[in-house]
Amino acid sequence: MPPALLLRSPRLLLGRSRALPPLLRLRRAPGFSPSPLLVLPSHRRLSAAQLADPLAAAGVEEAVVGFVTGKRKATEVAHSVWRSIVRKGDTVVDATCGNGNDTFALLKMVADERGQGRVYGMDIQDSAIDSTSSFLEMAVDSHEMELVKLFSVCHSRMEDIVPKDSPVRLVAFNLGYLPGGDKTIITIPRTTELALQAASRIVSSGGLISVLVYIGHLGGRDELDIVESFASSLPVDTWVSCKFEMINRPVAPVLVLLHKK
Amino acid sequence: MPPALLLRSPRLLLGRSRALPPLLRLRRAPGFSPSPLLVLPSHRRLSAAQLADPLAAAGVEEAVVGFVTGKRKATEVAHSVWRSIVRKGDTVVDATCGNGNDTFALLKMVADERGQGRVYGMDIQDSAIDSTSSFLEMAVDSHEMELVKLFSVCHSRMEDIVPKDSPVRLVAFNLGYLPGGDKTIITIPRTTELALQAASRIVSSGGLISVLVYIGHLGGRDELDIVESFASSLPVDTWVSCKFEMINRPVAPVLVLLHKK
Numbered sequence: 001m002p003p004a005l006l007l008r009s010p011r012l013l014l015g016r017s018r019a020l021p022p023l024l025r026l027r028r029a030p031g032f033s034p035s036p037l038l039v040l041p042s043h044r045r046l047s048a049a050q051l052a053d054p055l056a057a058a059g060v061e062e063a064v065v066g067f068v069t070g071k072r073k074a075t076e077v078a079h080s081v082w083r084s085i086v087r088k089g090d091t092v093v094d095a096t097c098g099n100g101n102d103t104f105a106l107l108k109m110v111a112d113e114r115g116q117g118r119v120y121g122m123d124i125q126d127s128a129i130d131s132t133s134s135f136l137e138m139a140v141d142s143h144e145m146e147l148v149k150l151f152s153v154c155h156s157r158m159e160d161i162v163p164k165d166s167p168v169r170l171v172a173f174n175l176g177y178l179p180g181g182d183k184t185i186i187t188i189p190r191t192t193e194l195a196l197q198a199a200s201r202i203v204s205s206g207g208l209i210s211v212l213v214y215i216g217h218l219g220g221r222d223e224l225d226i227v228e229s230f231a232s233s234l235p236v237d238t239w240v241s242c243k244f245e246m247i248n249r250p251v252a253p254v255l256v257l258l259h260k261k
Numbered sequence: 262m263p264p265a266l267l268l269r270s271p272r273l274l275l276g277r278s279r280a281l282p283p284l285l286r287l288r289r290a291p292g293f294s295p296s297p298l299l300v301l302p303s304h305r306r307l308s309a310a311q312l313a314d315p316l317a318a319a320g321v322e323e324a325v326v327g328f329v330t331g332k333r334k335a336t337e338v339a340h341s342v343w344r345s346i347v348r349k350g351d352t353v354v355d356a357t358c359g360n361g362n363d364t365f366a367l368l369k370m371v372a373d374e375r376g377q378g379r380v381y382g383m384d385i386q387d388s389a390i391d392s393t394s395s396f397l398e399m400a401v402d403s404h405e406m407e408l409v410k411l412f413s414v415c416h417s418r419m420e421d422i423v424p425k426d427s428p429v430r431l432v433a434f435n436l437g438y439l440p441g442g443d444k445t446i447i448t449i450p451r452t453t454e455l456a457l458q459a460a461s462r463i464v465s466s467g468g469l470i471s472v473l474v475y476i477g478h479l480g481g482r483d484e485l486d487i488v489e490s491f492a493s494s495l496p497v498d499t500w501v502s503c504k505f506e507m508i509n510r511p512v513a514p515v516l517v518l519l520h521k522k
Contacts, residue, residue, distance in 0.1 A: 242505065
């Protein structure tokens with residue numbers, strides 16, 4: 001009974017019976033030569049949220065008041081703040097592609113007719129890059145696809161990927177494990193710290209580092225400690241570090257936003 | 262050189278040379294008989310912010326994005342969220358009147374032509390009630406003034422003041438000392454805890470407890486601990502407890518918002 005299935009789950013089953021292109025396109029920045037990368041064909045399910053137009057998503061008021069009243073998630077607060085800061089034609093970085101939801105949302109924010117906008121996406125797991133790439137193949141047009149550069153590499157190496165002459169408006173992190181993936185593969189404090197340091201070097205004045213820390217898994221709290229330690233160490237004359245969190249839900253994700261003045 | 266004085270300070274000097282009414286009107290809820298209260302005439306200065314129309318103040322988007330980028334204060338985030346939740350005709354509580362800024366903002370949110378809106382304001386310091394009352398006398402009309410009930414009483418006793426049949430949409434706290442007042446008189450953890458418990462009993466479903474905790478004085482951190490402990494103890498099925506804070510400014514005020522589902 002597929003209709004009942006659909007009612008029970010918000011996920012749409014599009015693409016389950018369709019074979020995807022055998023090798024998904026990955027784009028690399030000029031001069032970057034990562035180790036050979038094999039991206040396997042994938043059958044995946046897209047959620048309704050993934051297919052939704054992010055431009056129709058919550059504004060800051062709706063997201064923040066919704067967060068306060070329990071109707072919206074921290075990730076929606078993050079996206080709404082991004083939309084207030086990111087402009088068409090900007091260069092942005094998705095430091096942890098995961099299933100590609102943020103990469104997609106960021107692409108919609110920067111995609112411009114002149115083709116100047118860029119999203120540099122990375123993830124240490126090949127399966128995440130595969131997932132992101134196949135999602136984008138289905139969800140965006142070829143013009144927008146040209147604006148995305150995906151790399152299977154640790155986020156601590158983002159400076160190897162983003163061209164030095166590109167002012168970066170936003171670096172987005174989702175810390176934890178890949179939803180639906182191998183939960184034993186998680187982002188870890190040491191490389192996260194290096195990645196945050198790298199992000200703080202490449203983000204431009206007026207830009208933002210957005211860190212959503214999932215803490216419901218083993219090691220999640222340790223990673224939050226590293227993020228908070230890094231955020232609180234940023235000099236107050238050049239950075240604004242703030243944190244939004246639920247305090248009667250101990251495993252709810254924590255949003256840390258770092259604005260470079 | 263008064264013009265130079267004005268340039269150096271955003272404060273306006275209105276009222277400095279005018280005698281205020283010798284006894285300012287205080288209104289009491291029916292059935293409440295506090296100890297006799299003498300409110301002395303006062304010469305006070307009103308800040309530009311106090312005189313500004315709060316309805317022209319920042320919306321949630323402007324306040325939150327401004328908070329993230331260092332241009333807006335936590336108190337502006339609080340006010341913007343209040344405006345999204347409080348409606349004309351509501352009953353609200355200012356648990357710590359201080360200089361009356363919040364009382365004034367709340368009054369503007371609930372004041373309605375039918376005269377149903379109510380602001381119950383309290384402060385343990387007579388000088389704060391004096392200050393709030395004289396500010397309101399100058400800033401609002403007599404119709405609006407009728408909607409405010411001020412009491413010189415500890416915030417832990419708010420249930421003695423607010424009529425039992427009045428659903429309360431918002432209880433607002435500013436914890437710390439009275440700006441411009443005696444810094445040795447501060448709100449203290451024990452009565453703050455009792456006041457939060459009282460607020461959680463009187464606030465209605467769909468309502469909010471808003472707590473702005475100033476932590477830059479001796480005892481400030483202890484009070485924040487009590488607020489966080491209370492907030493984190495609220496059951497997740499009936500409360501949403503969240504916290505907004507700056508993390509590279511250790512003495513910046515912390516905003517805790519408690520929404521009753």
